[in-house]
Amino acid sequence: MQSAxxxxxxxxxxxxxxxxxxxxxxxxxLATDDPKYEKLVAQFDYDNWLADAARRVGQxxxxxxxxxxxxxxxxxxxxxxxxxxxxxxxxxxTHTLDAQFTVDxxxxxxxxxxxxxxxxxxxxRTLLELLENGDPDLATALSDNxxxxxxxxxDFATITQPAGRYAxxxxxxxxxxxxxxxxxxxxxxxxxxxxxxxxxAHRVFRIINNDRFSEDAKAAxxxxxKDEPSEHGYCDYPGLxxxxxxxxxxxxxxxxxxxxxxxxYLLGSAPPTWRSRQVSPIRAASxxxxxxxxxxxxxxxxxxxQLLAAVPDPNMGTRDxxxxxxxxxxxxxxxxxxxxxxLEPGWTNDWHCRLASAHQYWLDPYRARTDAEFRAEMEAADxxxxxxxxxxRWLNSRLERYWxxxxxDPEHRHFTASAAKDRNxxxxxxxxxxxxxxxxxxxxxxxxxxxxx
Numbered sequence: 001m002q003s004a005x006x007x008x009x010x011x012x013x014x015x016x017x018x019x020x021x022x023x024x025x026x027x028x029x030l031a032t033d034d035p036k037y038e039k040l041v042a043q044f045d046y047d048n049w050l051a052d053a054a055r056r057v058g059q060x061x062x063x064x065x066x067x068x069x070x071x072x073x074x075x076x077x078x079x080x081x082x083x084x085x086x087x088x089x090x091x092x093x094t095h096t097l098d099a100q101f102t103v104d105x106x107x108x109x110x111x112x113x114x115x116x117x118x119x120x121x122x123x124x125r126t127l128l129e130l131l132e133n134g135d136p137d138l139a140t141a142l143s144d145n146x147x148x149x150x151x152x153x154x155d156f157a158t159i160t161q162p163a164g165r166y167a168x169x170x171x172x173x174x175x176x177x178x179x180x181x182x183x184x185x186x187x188x189x190x191x192x193x194x195x196x197x198x199x200x201a202h203r204v205f206r207i208i209n210n211d212r213f214s215e216d217a218k219a220a221x222x223x224x225x226k227d228e229p230s231e232h233g234y235c236d237y238p239g240l241x242x243x244x245x246x247x248x249x250x251x252x253x254x255x256x257x258x259x260x261x262x263x264x265y266l267l268g269s270a271p272p273t274w275r276s277r278q279v280s281p282i283r284a285a286s287x288x289x290x291x292x293x294x295x296x297x298x299x300x301x302x303x304x305x306q307l308l309a310a311v312p313d314p315n316m317g318t319r320d321x322x323x324x325x326x327x328x329x330x331x332x333x334x335x336x337x338x339x340x341x342x343l344e345p346g347w348t349n350d351w352h353c354r355l356a357s358a359h360q361y362w363l364d365p366y367r368a369r370t371d372a373e374f375r376a377e378m379e380a381a382d383x384x385x386x387x388x389x390x391x392x393r394w395l396n397s398r399l400e401r402y403w404x405x406x407x408x409d410p411e412h413r414h415f416t417a418s419a420a421k422d423r424n425x426x427x428x429x430x431x432x433x434x435x436x437x438x439x440x441x442x443x444x445x446x447x448x449x450x451x452x453x
Contacts, residue, residue: 007123011141014122019044022113050142053114054155060107060115062128062159064094067172068106068253069196069245069264076169078106079195080160094200103128104198104256105159112255118159131157168193201264202256208265211235225324227421239268279339281347287359288394291336300328301395305403326395326415330422333391337363337428345369358386365432369439379436384429385420392416 023044030037042048063078083097094101105115118128130138131153143149168174173194180188211217216232223230243264246253250262257264282290291297304325312318345366348355355363360374361383368375392415396407419425 007137008140011122011138014120015050015117015141016046018117018120019046019049047143050152053117054152056108056111057114057156057159058163059111060105060159061162062103062105062115062118063254064101064103064197064199065195066104066106066198066254067169067195069198069257070173070194071169071171072246072253074169074171076172076193077162077166079162092200094197097199097203101199102202102256104202104254106254109251112251115159115255118156127156128159132160198254198256202260205260205263205265208237208240211237225320225327227323227327227418227423237265237267239270241266241268279342281343281350281353282340282355282359282363283352285354285356286390286394287336287340287355287363288390291333292394292398294332294336296332297329300325300332301398304329305399305405308399308405309403323418326418327422329395330391330419331424333419334424334428340364341366346371349374356386356390357381358383358390362387365435368436375439384425384432388416388419388425391419 023040026040026044027037030040043052061078062080064081065079067074067076067078080103081094082103083095083099083101105112118126118131120127122130127138134153139146139149139153142152175192175194176189177192178188179190182188211234217234220230220232220234224234243266244250244262245257245264246262250260251258253262284290292301304322307318307321307325340363343364345364347353347367348360348364349367349371353360357377358381360367361378361381365378368378389412392412395415396412399405399411400407
């Protein structure tokens with residue numbers, strides 16, 4: 001283990017290097033005999049700069065929860081409430097962040113160099129963390145004079161404390177929260193002043209950006225479009241929105257807001273629209289007559305038709321876009337399958353239903369539980385291949401009819417293969433097989449019990 005003296009020396013070197021880099025950046029274009037140069041030499045003197053930084057630190061506050069995003073002109077208190085290690089339970093919040101959480105800073109943007117100084121790392125910890133723990137080596141590194149060192153430590157430590165008493169502001173938001181049992185009693189309410197969880201928002205922003213734009217995510221999406229295996233998965237965030245804070249001057253809100261360019265993400269919270277769709281039994285001979293009426297199917301089909309009708313160059317970009325739109329249609333086919341299977345099993349066993357046998361096996365498989373003849377026919381039929389071929393015929397006919405595209409056997413084989421090789425279709429087929437095997441075992445066990453009786 002190192003003694004205190006090397007720690008102090010190394011801390012001084014870390015601070016000196018920080019000051020030297022800032023001094024060089026300020027004087028890069030100045031001559032050494034320029035009066036401004038001499039002024040900066042005095043300004044970046046070790047003791048002078050620390051004394052000035054300790055004076056200016058009062059213009060800043062390190063926070064985890066900020067009032068500024070609520071309203072940029074709000075003058076109330078922000079809070080520094082780091083994760084305390086308590087169990088997360090069912091609620092996601094700042095308390096669920098690990099020890100490597102990112103702090104934010106609010107206040108005078110001109111004094112942000114003081115915050116950068118406190119973010120300097122030594123031996124895996126920031127100077128701010130050392131300050132909070134009253135590290136004696138840091139105190140000695142700041143000044144050889146014990147009284148000066150103690151004063152600097154105290155001054156820098158105030159960056160985590162709000163100026164004056166905790167207070168809200170007329171431009172902030174407030175809400176009454178019922179904590180008692182009687183809403184007619186004023187004492188049964190607490191008045192809450194919501195703050196923006198800036199450290200949590202920054203972690204979420206970084207995670208979503210990594211999921212959307214990292215090289216691994218891009219490679220995984222590209223593999224998905226090409227129907228190839230990938231070592232990594234990827235995440236999508238449907239309905240993602242961006243909220244901006246600070247306009248053209250995001251630094252006036254906070255340091256982390258400036259790092260994000262003023263952007264924060266809002267996750268979609270609306271219920272999925274497909275859940276509210278009215279599902280009805282199909283009377284037509286082909287399930288694709290009902291499938292084609294779905295809005296999402298129409299949108300993707302139009303996009304595919306317009307792409308092909310424009311006679312684009314036969315390059316990789318065109319093929320990728322074509323395959324992407326085909327995959328979107330197949331994905332919608334899986335959703336359609338799930339919805340139809342929500343109907344009461346046996347709905348195809350009705351004289352009104354004119355569905356082809358393969359389409360009955362596809363959309364009403366649980367009829368096999370009570371219909372022995374249906375079950376035997378379903379097990380013997382290669383119905384999934386028929387459904388994939390019917391999908392291709394339906395798609396070709398629509399492209400021919402509405403966009404006058406010459407669709408022949410090569411296109412039929414391509415769209416059939418696209419459906420058959422799709423991973424979601426493969427998963428669907430595996431699910432059917434697993435369910436059929438399980439049903440057979442259940443029926444065999446039931447027959448054995450009946451035989452013993």
